[in-house]
Each structure stands twice: as structure tokens, then as C-alpha cells.
Amino acid sequence: MDSPGEAAVREQIMGWVAQRAEANGGFLHREELLDFHLAGERLPLIDYSRGIRNPAAFASTLSIVSSADGPYDDTESDDGLLHYAYRKGDPWSGDNRKLRNALESKSPLILFRKEVANIYTPVMPVYVVEDYPEERSFIIALDESFTFLPDVTHLSTAQRAYALRLAKQRLHQPAFRTRVLVAYETRCAVCHLRHGSLLDAAHIVPDSHERGVPTVNNGLAMCKIHHAAYDQNMLGVTPDGTVEIATDLLAEVDGPMLKYGLQEMNGHQLTLPRKRTDWPDRELLAWRYERFAGRDSVAG
Structure with a gap:
């Protein structure tokens, strides 16, 4: 479970990301994400080379990066949910463990969509709502309400329509703008x-x-x-x-x-x-x- 201090830091980080993205036109540059500072200390918001950011002091993942031409098969499903592939290595430790912690604690994450080189469109908050060990992937939803569903693999017609509408508003339109x-x-x-x-x-x-x-x-x-x-x-x-x-x-x-x-x-x-x-x-x-x-x- 994330500590109250970690939750407060997440909220502060997301506020900064939203403010910077709006000033830029809806996106952030790689260098400003890597050079973020909090309380005088440097805290990169993305990893230098991996598609996931797990600060050592955090119990759960802070951010993930989705890229069409990246090394992982991260795909949007036909129900508006994102299938985020396991990171390399042991599926029960390291990066995957902290993503699983985010699932259990319902912690909000930042999804950075890498549309072009060194440019990232933030989508937040997003939530890990399911773990699929058999296909080595996590399911990411764009709204907290999906964390309360018992089974996101069998959405009702209304739930599916809502998820698709969210994907258009929060994924496709911002990416197009960027x-x-x-x-x-x-x-x-x-x-x-x-x-x-x-x-x-x-x-x-x-x-x-x-x-x-x-x-x-x-x-x-x-x-x-x-x-x-x-x-x-x-x-x-x-x-x-x-x-x-x-x-x-x-x-x-x-x-x-x-x-x-x-x-x-x-x-x-x-x-x-x-x-x-x-x-x-x-x-x-x-x-x-x-x-x-x-x-x-x-x-x-």
C-alpha cells in the first residue's frame, strides 16, 4: 500500500505535469521530464531507457510510456483499454512487481504517449485494473471507476461505450494535437x-x-x-x-x-x-x- 506521503507526491507531480503540458500545447519534452526536481532533489519522471519509471522510494509505479515503435507490444484493445506488456525479466519482481502494487493499491499513474521522438503526451491519471500472467500483460484503464469493476474483461455495452469514448477524448485527441x-x-x-x-x-x-x-x-x-x-x-x-x-x-x-x-x-x-x-x-x-x-x- 502506498504511503500518504507517496500519494501526496504523486498529486504534486501530476499537477506540475498538467501545468507544463498546457503551457507547451499539450505535451512535454524529454529533457524537462528527466530534469524534474522536487524539494531541491532531482526526480526524473520517465526512465532514461525503459518504458516504466519506478522511483526507488515509491512502492508503486509512477509512470509508464507507450510508444507505437517501442520494444514492447503495448496495444489498445477494441474496448478502449490498454494492454501494457510485462517488462523484461521475472514477471513477479522488479518493474512488474511495482505495477502489480499499483493494481492492488489502485494508485494513479501517468501514461506518457510517445508520439514523436523526445515528445510525450501525458494522459493521467490512469489505473492498472487487471493482471494477465497468461499473456504477460497488465490492463490499463483511463478512469478510476474501472478499478471497482469485478471483471474488466467482460464489460457491458454501456461500459464498453464509455471506455471507447474516454479513449477518444483522453488518448486520441491529445495525441492528434501533439x-x-x-x-x-x-x-x-x-x-x-x-x-x-x-x-x-x-x-x-x-x-x-x-x-x-x-x-x-x-x-x-x-x-x-x-x-x-x-x-x-x-x-x-x-x-x-x-x-x-x-x-x-x-x-x-x-x-x-x-x-x-x-x-x-x-x-x-x-x-x-x-x-x-x-x-x-x-x-x-x-x-x-x-x-x-x-x-x-x-x-x-
């Missing part, structure tokens, strides 16, 4: 604003649509005002990356936000990622631009 903002170097593609906490990853084709895949070429880094305008078809982007503002907005007379924030963006070219493979897909831009043009013609 990949897009990193590709655009934490900068609004329309106005160049660089404050990560004020930036979003806008879907070109909405994620509710069958073509709305969470890939960088279906995303645009936008500040919150331009994202909102894009979602409302007040701002459009042509297939060649030219920004257009709706005709009725161009005719309005209002304060400086409308004038400088929107109207003066008309005719600007998007600032694109350095890597051409990260550029927005022209076909997806064309699909979305048709919706903007249709709204603009009706408004006009």
Missing part, C-alpha cells in the same frame, strides 16, 4: 501565434466524418479564435492554402479583434510544416473548402 502542433512548430498556421496554451489542432475533415482521420495531414495548427472561425465556416482555406474570410464578416465593422484577428487574414497563405509529408492534404482541404464556399454564397 502531432499537429509539433509539425507546425507550436505556431498558428494562420497568424503565427506561438503560445502553446492558446493553440489547437483543427481537423480539416471533422473527426465525426468517416474521412476525418487523426493524421497530421488532416490537421491544421490554429489559435483558438481561428479554430473556432474555421469550425463555423467563417474562415476557409483553399486547396492551395490561401486563407479566406467569409464575405459577411469582411463587411462587418467591429472592434480590433474582428479587424486584425480575422479580416486582415483574408488572402494570407498558411504557414506549413517543414516536412512536406506533414502538409495538409489538398483533397481534404478541397472537401472542407466546399462547405465554406457554400456557406459563404448563402450568406452573401
Whole structure:
């Protein structure tokens, strides 16, 4: 069982991670995770080379790293739960023992999703809810409520739907934001604003649509005002990356936000990622631009 002191330290660490991630735009850099200090002492929040962090003074695991191209087969199941493979070595000692302690104590962990090199998206808190020795894996859930279920392997229809909704909100959407903002170097593609906490990853084709895949070429880094305008078809982007503002907005007379924030963006070219493979897909831009043009013609 974790001590009250360890629980308090976990809470303090998670508060810091949340604050830093929000300032950056939803993610943290490897060096700041390795250089974390608490009460004047260095306490790395990830391991230098392993996908698990078990501080010596902790009874249970502090954090785990999930990476698509990592050395372990960590996979998301079709019910929204994460299967986290045993670490190397004896399944009943070392890293695996401290993960098992987290299961028994229901201790909250931090899941760091490594989407690109040296960039980590935090998902927290997460919980170890089951141990599968026969397949050498633990089951990780994204909500504390799953720790109270007697059997997470047989979820009801409602429980499965809830787990999948959580996975979309807490895994997929933050990971998409990280990949897009990193590709655009934490900068609004329309106005160049660089404050990560004020930036979003806008879907070109909405994620509710069958073509709305969470890939960088279906995303645009936008500040919150331009994202909102894009979602409302007040701002459009042509297939060649030219920004257009709706005709009725161009005719309005209002304060400086409308004038400088929107109207003066008309005719600007998007600032694109350095890597051409990260550029927005022209076909997806064309699909979305048709919706903007249709709204603009009706408004006009």
C-alpha cells in the first residue's frame, strides 16, 4: 500500500505535469521530464531507457510510456483499454512487481504517449485494473471507476461505450494535437501565434466524418479564435492554402479583434510544416473548402 506521503507526491507531480503540458500545447519534452526536481532533489519522471519509471522510494509505479515503435507490444484493445506488456525479466519482481502494487493499491499513474521522438503526451491519471500472467500483460484503464469493476474483461455495452469514448477524448485527441502542433512548430498556421496554451489542432475533415482521420495531414495548427472561425465556416482555406474570410464578416465593422484577428487574414497563405509529408492534404482541404464556399454564397 502506498504511503500518504507517496500519494501526496504523486498529486504534486501530476499537477506540475498538467501545468507544463498546457503551457507547451499539450505535451512535454524529454529533457524537462528527466530534469524534474522536487524539494531541491532531482526526480526524473520517465526512465532514461525503459518504458516504466519506478522511483526507488515509491512502492508503486509512477509512470509508464507507450510508444507505437517501442520494444514492447503495448496495444489498445477494441474496448478502449490498454494492454501494457510485462517488462523484461521475472514477471513477479522488479518493474512488474511495482505495477502489480499499483493494481492492488489502485494508485494513479501517468501514461506518457510517445508520439514523436523526445515528445510525450501525458494522459493521467490512469489505473492498472487487471493482471494477465497468461499473456504477460497488465490492463490499463483511463478512469478510476474501472478499478471497482469485478471483471474488466467482460464489460457491458454501456461500459464498453464509455471506455471507447474516454479513449477518444483522453488518448486520441491529445495525441492528434501533439502531432499537429509539433509539425507546425507550436505556431498558428494562420497568424503565427506561438503560445502553446492558446493553440489547437483543427481537423480539416471533422473527426465525426468517416474521412476525418487523426493524421497530421488532416490537421491544421490554429489559435483558438481561428479554430473556432474555421469550425463555423467563417474562415476557409483553399486547396492551395490561401486563407479566406467569409464575405459577411469582411463587411462587418467591429472592434480590433474582428479587424486584425480575422479580416486582415483574408488572402494570407498558411504557414506549413517543414516536412512536406506533414502538409495538409489538398483533397481534404478541397472537401472542407466546399462547405465554406457554400456557406459563404448563402450568406452573401
